[in-house]
Amino acid sequence: MPIMKPERIFDRDADWRALVSFVEHAVPEPALGVVSGRRRQGKTYLLTALAEETGGFYFGADESTGTEALRLFGAALARFTGAPAPIMFAGWDDALDHFFSLARERPIPLIIDEFPLLMKASPELPSILQRHLDRRWHVDREPCFARVLLCGSAMSVMGRLLAGQAPLRGRAGLELVVKPLRYRSAAAFWGADDPGLAALLHAVVGGTPAYGRQFVRNDTPGGPADFDDWVCRTVLNPQTPLFREARYLLAEEVEARDPGLYHSVLGAIAAGNATNGGIAAYVGRKSAEIAHPLHVLEDCQLIVKDRDLIQRKKPVYRIAEPLITFYQAVMRPRWAALELGEAERVWRGSKPRFLSQVVGPDFEQICRDWAILADDFFDEPPGEVGSALLVDHSRRENNKIQLDVVVMTPALLEERQRVLSLGEVKWDKVMGLGHLERLRRARDLLIAQGHRAEDAVLACYSGAGFDEDLRAEAHRDRQVLLVDLPILYG
Known part of the structure; x- marks a missing residue:
C-alpha cells in the first residue's frame, strides 16, 4: 500500500x-x-x-x-x-x-x-x-x-x-x-477565486502557509472589497502575530549582528534600489561596507541575487519574502502610529506606496514565474527568465528601457542563447501601443548588439488590461502577446 x-x-x-x-x-x-x-x-x-x-x-x-x-x-x-x-x-x-x-x-x-x-x-x-x-x-x-x-x-x-x-x-x-507555495497554489490556499485579490494577497503574505492559518486565525478576505479591512485587522493590527513577524524573521537570522544596518539594506531594496551601488547610496555606506550584510541576507535566503540577463556582470537584488517588503515599505515608516492602533489612518496614507513598491515588484515576479513554464506561448521551452536594463546610446533623453520579463533559451555550450521574449509589466495601468513600441525599440537594440532576438515575442503583462488599439495590434501581429490576470491565474 x-x-x-x-x-x-x-x-x-x-x-x-x-x-x-x-x-x-x-x-x-x-x-x-x-x-x-x-x-x-x-x-x-x-x-x-x-x-x-x-x-x-x-x-x-x-x-x-x-x-x-x-x-x-x-x-x-x-x-x-x-x-x-x-x-x-x-x-x-x-x-x-x-x-x-x-x-x-x-x-x-x-x-x-x-x-x-x-x-x-x-x-x-x-x-x-x-x-x-x-x-x-x-x-x-x-x-x-x-x-x-x-x-x-x-x-x-x-x-x-x-x-x-x-x-x-x-x-x-x-x-x-520546502519552498513557499507557488502563486497559484497560494491563491487556492487562501480561497481567493478573484485573481486581482489573489495578487494583492500574494504581495502581502506571499506563499507562506502559516500566515493564512495560525497567524491570522484563518481570517481571509471576503472578497476584493474586503481587502483593505483585512489588511487593517490582520497584518497592521498589533494584536496579531503577523504584525511583528517581519521583524522576527530578520532577528532570527542575523542574531547579534547590527540590526539597524540590515533593516536599512532591506529598506533600500524595498524602495527600488536593486544594485549594490544603489543600496549603498540609500543607506549612506560605501559599497564594500554593505557587501557582508548582502551576503548574510542572501545566505539566509531573505534576499535573492539575480543577474541582468543582458548585462551578465550586473547583479540585482530583490527581497525573497513579500511580507518583509510590505513591512519595509508600509509598516516600518509608521511603526509608532501602528503600535498605537492607527491602522486605518496609516493604511490610507500608505496605499500609493503599497501599489508602487510592494504590489508592482511582486506582480513582476509573478509574471516571471508564469513565463518560466509558458512553453505553449514560445517556440522553444524557456531556459532562463529574469529582467534587464537596456541603454539606447543614440538618444539623450528617455534612453533607458527597463525590461521586466526577459525569456531566454537554455544556456548551451554549443550555441548562443536566443531571446524568446521581451516583456513589460504594469499592475495598475491599462497598457497601450506606447508600451509595445518601447518593446520593439528594445528588440531592435538587442539585434543591433548581436543578440539573437529577431523572433522575440513582445509581451505586455497587465493587471489592469489593455486598450483596444493594443488588442487590435496583438490580433494582427503574432509576435505580440498580451498576458492578463485570467491568463496568469488560469
Missing part, C-alpha cells in the same frame, strides 16, 4: 513523494536526508505527518545545553519505544547507536527537527553522525534501514551542512528545500 499524503496537508505533493520515496527505499543500509526551508513553510507539519503515517520517530530540538538536549532526546526515544523510563545516554555516540538500532527490520524515518539548535549546543554532532553512517555503510554487516532526516530553518546553517569540507558532505541521499 502506498503511503498516502494526509488530506490536512495542502499541496506539497512533490515534497511528499520525495520523502516517501526516500523512506521506502528497500536497500538494508542507512540513508541520510536533509530538509530545509525558510521559517513558517510547514516543514514540521510535513515531517510529523510523515512520522505518523510510517510509524517513524520524530524529535524536535529546542534551545538548550548539550546535556539537556541529550536528556530530552533520550526521553523522546523512550516514549517512542515504550520504555518505562527515560533512556540515559553517556553521550551522542551512545545515543546514535540506540537511534540507528530502531531500524533493524524495516525502513523507518528517524527525524531530528531544528537540527541547527542541536549543533549549536553540540558542534561535534555532524562528525559523530558521519562516523556512524560510515561505519554502517563500510564496516558493519548487520542490516540497518534507518532513514535519518535532519531538518532546520536556519538556512545559512543548513546550507553549510553538506557543503565544502563539512563532515556530512557526500553522505546525503535527499536534499529537499
